[in-house]
Amino acid sequence: MRKKIIAGNWKMNKSFDDAMALTSEVVNMINDEYKGSALTVLIPPSLYVNSVSRMVKGNVFSGAQNCHQEVSGAFTGEISAAMIKSCGAEYVIIGHSERRQYFGETNALLAKKVDSVLANNLTAIYCCGETLEEREVNKHFEVLKSQISEGLFHLTNEQMQHVVVAYEPVWAIGTGKTASTAQAQEVHAFIRNLLKEKFGAAVSDNVTIQYGGSVKADNAVELFSAPDIDGALVGGAALQSRSFVDIVKAMK
Ligand code: PEP
Numbered sequence: 336m337r338k339k340i341i342a343g344n345w346k347m348n349k350s351f352d353d354a355m356a357l358t359s360e361v362v363n364m365i366n367d368e369y370k371g372s373a374l375t376v377l378i379p380p381s382l383y384v385n386s387v388s389r390m391v392k393g394n395v396f397s398g399a400q401n402c403h404q405e406v407s408g409a410f411t412g413e414i415s416a417a418m419i420k421s422c423g424a425e426y427v428i429i430g431h432s433e434r435r436q437y438f439g440e441t442n443a444l445l446a447k448k449v450d451s452v453l454a455n456n457l458t459a460i461y462c463c464g465e466t467l468e469e470r471e472v473n474k475h476f477e478v479l480k481s482q483i484s485e486g487l488f489h490l491t492n493e494q495m496q497h498v499v500v501a502y503e504p505v506w507a508i509g510t511g512k513t514a515s516t517a518q519a520q521e522v523h524a525f526i527r528n529l530l531k532e533k534f535g536a537a538v539s540d541n542v543t544i545q546y547g548g549s550v551k552a553d554n555a556v557e558l559f560s561a562p563d564i565d566g567a568l569v570g571g572a573a574l575q576s577r578s579f580v581d582i583v584k585a586m587k
Contacts, residue, residue, distance in 0.1 A: 337541045339373035339559075340499060340566040341583045342460060343573025344400060344428060347380055354383045358390045360576035365583060366393050373566060373586040376426050376460075377573075381414050388423030398426030398460070401434055404447035416448075416455040427452045428568075430462045430486060432505045442485030449486060453494050460499045460545070460568065461486055463526070467506035475504075476525060483529050495534050499543045500526055501568040507548025509570055516557050516564075519546045523563035552581035559586050 349357065358377055365375050378398040379387045388397040403413035419427055429452060430445040440448075445461070452459040463482035465475035479502075487498060502522050507514050514522075523544045531539035546558055547568035558564050566586060572578040 337565055338543050339371075339586050340376060340543050340545060341373055341569065341579075341586060342376035342378055342398065342426065342428075342501075342545065342566070343569050343579050344378045344431070345380060345573060346400070346433070346570060348574055349379065349383075351383060351386075354379050355386060355390070357574070357576055358387050361580060362391055362393075362395050364576055364580040365395050368580065369394075369584055371584070371587050373583060375583050378426065378428060381419075384419060384424050385422040396426060397424045398428065398458075399424055400428050400431065402427050402429075402448060402451060404444065404451050406451070416451040416457055420455040420457055424457070426458045426460055426499075428460045428462060428501075430482070432462060432464055432503060432508060436505075442482055445486045446489055449490070449498065453490070453497050456497075458497050458499060460501050462501045462503050462547070462568070464503040464505050464508075464548075470504065470506065475522070479522065479526065480529060483526060484533075487530075488533050490534075492534050492538050495530070495538050496541065499545060500530075501545040501547050502526060503547035503568060509549070511549050513549045513551075513554050513558075514546070516561050519558060520561035520563055523561065527563055550582060552578060552585055555582045555585035 375395045376398050384399050391397050399419045402416045429448045434440045449459045465478045469478050543565040545566045545568045546564050550567040550569050
């Protein structure tokens with residue numbers, strides 16, 4: 336049985352006090368209200384990872400939004416996967432489209448970051464997704480294949496079990512436009528099949544594939560009903576406890 340995971344990416348938002356309040360609200364609400372077995376992951380700005388990690392409990396975990404590929408050294412302003420681990424987090428987002436777009440992160444670099452995450456016994460949430468232009472010229476499958484193969488195909492079968500894939504069409508992130516359930520399911524099945532060809536069914540059947548892109552409580556129920564959609568990576572709606580917890584509750 337593959338894990339269902341709902342992760343909230345807070346991006347560069349919230350003061351420290353607001354982040355602590357959001358963490359405690361989500362942890363309490365999930366523990367009081369949620370009867371399902373999906374895991375919840377809170378992914379604050381890196382400055383708050385240590386504090387958030389000390390507050391999560393039960394089926395709520397913490398993560399970071401990015402890491403450097405090296406273990407340590409003269410990389411001013413960066414944080415390593417080992418540091419994230421030492422703060423008590425369990426997940427690291429790798430290759431979010433904003434990192435690819437604004438910080439020039441390539442598939443080759445992301446492959447190294449994935450290695451660093453896995454070497455520190457953390458789980459990588461590896462993001463992929465096409466732009467609107469790429470979808471309009473029907474290149475999305477080609478783009479996704481490059482992102483998945485160049486970022487993940489160097490891993491062993493054992494390592495791949497510690498990777499979550501997040502399909503996030505760039506045109507649906509923060510735009511209010513969600514991929515239809517049929518569009519998302521089509522891509523998720525495509526990704527799972529790519530993973531099956533490389534790692535075999537025993538691995539691919541157990542990889543959690545999240546959908547991301549304007550997920551809200553009112554579209555989550557339908558998205559989560561698709562056979563290959565195993566949760567969500569949530570941006571905007573993760574900034575408020577009620578809207579985020581309602582998305583988690585949509586995963587029965
Ligand atoms: C994201 O940034 O990963 C994301 C999915 O954002 P939003 O939910 O706001 O579209």
